[in-house]
Amino acid sequence: MTADLLLQVSSLSVRQKGAHLLREISLTLGAGKCLAVVGPNGAGKTTLLRAVAGLIPPSSGSVRLLGNEAASLKPERRARVVGLVPQRLAHVPPFTVREFLELSGLERGEGSLSLVRHLERRLLTEISGGELQRVLIAGAVAQGAALLLLDEPTASLDPVGRKEVEGVLRACRESMGLSYIMVTHDVALAARAADSITIMRDGALVWTGNPQDSSLVSQLSDAYGCEFVQLAGDTRGPGLVVPV
Secondary structure, three states, X not given: OOOOEEEEEEEEEEEEOOEEEEEEEEEEEEOOOEEEEEOOOOOOHHHHHHHHOOOOOOOEEEEEEOOEEHHHOOXXXXXXXXXXXXXXXXXXXXXXXXXXXXXXXXXXXXXHHHOOHHHOOOEHHHOOHHHXXXXXXXXXXXXXXXXXXXXXXXXXXXXXXXXXXXXXHHHHHHOOOOEEEEEOOOHHHHHHHOOEEEEEEOOEEEEEEOOOOOOHHHHHHHHHOOOEEEOOOEOOEOOOEEEO
């Protein structure tokens, strides 16, 4: 394993109550790299994040973080490597943003606060959905995680909220050198924000490639069971890939 290889998942399978939730998943992620995971509901995307985070034990295969078996790491050590950012909180506590980050650890101090600077005195219960998602990302940064696991970070957000979250992810990557795996149904976001895209279906990885790969459209169509097309691009980059 090379020194900059942050994550190595090898032949990972998860089976619960006789059902295969993940089937022989293998992938790697280097430091400072970003992977988007797309696929239909029930494909196993969130299960993959939870297995990487150590919340679901594998039935077979392994997850290695910085060369170490994830299962062997103490929770405190694992939290300094990987941080799971949920789509939403089941209960939003009445903390200020700064209090929330301090409880998360403030391992990166000013770095995590800089992501939400103008919000630090606000209560979590009083901020918008997009702002809360930014705070959750900052919380994972505060605990010291080098790898962020993002579960639908822009789901249910309006365009302003999505833009704000994208800005935070860009800062995490470009200013802090962090890596992330992002589960999303927003293929346009995946193409903008990730180095590579992987498609899941029925608990398995069925395709991985560059967002500009010409086969992405057909692979998405096969995975989702509906047609995708690529709109004409311009000088700003390739066209968006959208369902029709």
